[in-house]
Amino acid sequence: MKVWIKCSVICALLVFIVSGCARQDEKNKRNTAGSGLRIVITLFPLYDFSRAIIGDKGTVVMLVPPGMEPHSFEPRPDDVARISKSSLFIYTNRYMEPWADRIVKGIASPQLVVVNAGEGLTYLESTGNAHEKHDHAEEHKHRQSAVYDPHVWLDFGNAVKMVANITQAITAADPGNRQYYENNAAALKKRLEDMDKRYSKGLADCSSRLVMHGGHYAFGYMAHRYKLDYRSLSGVSSESEPSAAKMAKMVRQIKASGVRYLFAEEMLSPRISETIAAETGASVLRLHGAHNIAVDEYNKGTTFFDLMDVNLKMLQKGLGCSEK
């Protein structure tokens, strides 16, 4: 008898604590104030763009919690519920969130509009280092020959198109505020274009164009746009384990080229980059891929532009670019 009572009390306590925490969790999923249109997005860039466009006329909820690496994200049941209760579900592209299709098939909500923010963009194949095998083949099983790089938002030209896609969807869902949304979108596009210009100028005159990255292949699009020679240690997904041979090769490349800076990515442990740096005498600089942000930054309201401004400074330092 006594044992049963003890167990029931403990179970009740646990349920209480967990539901209390769940409520807290809901509150923490910060949204912009105001009712109106309810949008659920997946990654941070979409979050930043959407909230800029929607202003105070709706709420934006970020599905992947701050601090979590999105390449390994799997949606939970309450995430699915959250999506089904909203008007718009916006994801980045098919290669970044391969689970997006699966999820929306399971949602019977008629008013839900699913938006692929990456519609109509040109996708580059992820080459990493040429002729490399890719470790994340299982995520792209159905695409036999080509493996596409999902990190499109780091090319600001693409970002502008993504903003257009998002605006179109938002306006379709709430045509009454069309002018408001389009004004916001125009301002956002202008900021993106200005930043693109700053990057072009800032990276024009550098002593090296070699970007050595000890993380996964995230900056392909950025490198493509500004004509940088980008080498990363791992493939397109953050889950791949770097091989010893690749590490040694990068060490040799760094020593041969004489670059003094190596880049590490956000949020993941920089162990591997630090190891390579220690081996070569280089220093480590952080480059933020904007997949997701730290909870402290999230709470402070850090924007995509804040992150990219810092990235520019880091690139300029690492590549020895003259200040303009």
Added chain:
Amino acid sequence: MQREVIRAENLSCSYTNSMVLDRISVVVDAGDYVGVVGPNGSGKSTFIKALLGLCSLSGGSISLFGTPQASFRQWERVGYLPQSLAMQNALFPATVAETVALGLLSGKRFPRKILSQDRYKVEQTLALLGVDALRNKLIGELSGGQQQRVFLARALVNDPELLILDEPTAALDPETRERFYGLIGDLNRTRGTTLLLVTHDTGVIGGYASKMLYLDKSVLFYGSFDQFCHSSEMSALFGSPSQHIICHRH
């Protein structure tokens, strides 16, 4: 001079709510050969475990060699052969020699190291039990009877004054059983080792043991085999024909 080896007074031991042993009082003197018999579930094994500190008492006291059980530390004076020590893991990688050497741990203090001078004790005991040819074989590879002898060797390696055996012949064939009884009978006669042997074979043990302890949760009889055969209480319990059959052999 008779020394008390075991003194149990009003011993009670219970698992959960059922009373397995009920106020047992027994005294075993040095040199005794006691057969512990009784039906299944009578608490024979529990009695043994209580003596060895493997079961917690709910009442009464036990002392070994004059020392209360709880503070008894001279385990080199005690050898124990547990019930059906079948090797659950046939892959257990210890050799016969290593297994018997483990018996030496009783006489050591931390850190318990087995030294080269201990080897001769191990060899002697192996020879005594006729398993010295098997010394480098893995115990998992031996037959039941051979394993039995190896564990008996382990129990004997320190030349203990008290040897406790729990149903040692249950899995043996009659021939091996006879040899086994012969062996431990020798120990009792030549070395004066006190023996406490739990068994089903009431008839067989009667021929060897100097005393019989009949347990069925409490002590129903404690005395010599002769007394056992002539006891009217035992007749009442077994029925005369059974008692006659049991005692018939002798």
Added chain:
Amino acid sequence: MQEVPLMEIFVYGFVQRAMLAGSLISVLCSVLGVFLVLRRMSLIGDGLAHVTFGSAAMALAMKLYSASSLLISIPVVLLSSLGILKLMEKGRLSGDAAIGIVSAAGIAAGIILASIGGGYNVDLLSYLFGNILSITFEEVCIAVVLFVVVMVMMLLFYNDLVAVTLSEELAKVSGVPTRLISSVLVCLTALSVVLAMKLVGIMLITALLVIPAASALQVARSFKICVLLAGLQGVVSVLAGIVISFQFNLPTSASVVVLNLVLFMVACLVRRLRVTGSNS
């Protein structure tokens, strides 16, 4: 795809550290593993790794990173290992069930704590699981200290451990403090899992705790030889695994594990041949 000639790989500092720390860790894991496997507690490495995950989530929630998170992890994992023993004793469960319970509790705690926080500043898993290729000099020192601690304890308690592993009952009647010995074994395992996980990651730890011991059990002709063989397989698999991962451009941890599996199959084969050899 030989990009680097064999001799050259030893030039790299990270390779030297990987080989040194990796060897030390593999030996201590293999030796502990013999006793764990025989006591049907093979998956304790996995279970304790899950508890470490939960404790790391707790530490990150308290904003303790890297070295200071160990202040939380080490006590929590040590207590959990003792908890497993307690469950086995009081709950009358065998090792695998007790481990399963504690392991599930660890994961659940980690997941709940991770979602309570509303997010983190860093990715939990990438900080938790190390990589043999990224071992720093300080971590090599940790590996050396851990190795010395574990091996000294193993030597001091060797006979006690063998006795308790063979039969707890008999060991008790021999005056061996069985509870203490079991506690020492699981606590050493807990310490090794927490520290070594940060150095070489979870896959290697759990494999090294089980496979070398399992292989040695196939062919050993005495307990001493069993322990020595297990340790030897540990070292060989790590050193050869690192070299092979270079030569064939493969992930290093996985190469080490695959080598262990190959050696296990070789051991089984040897055993098979011995049996048929003695039968003919």
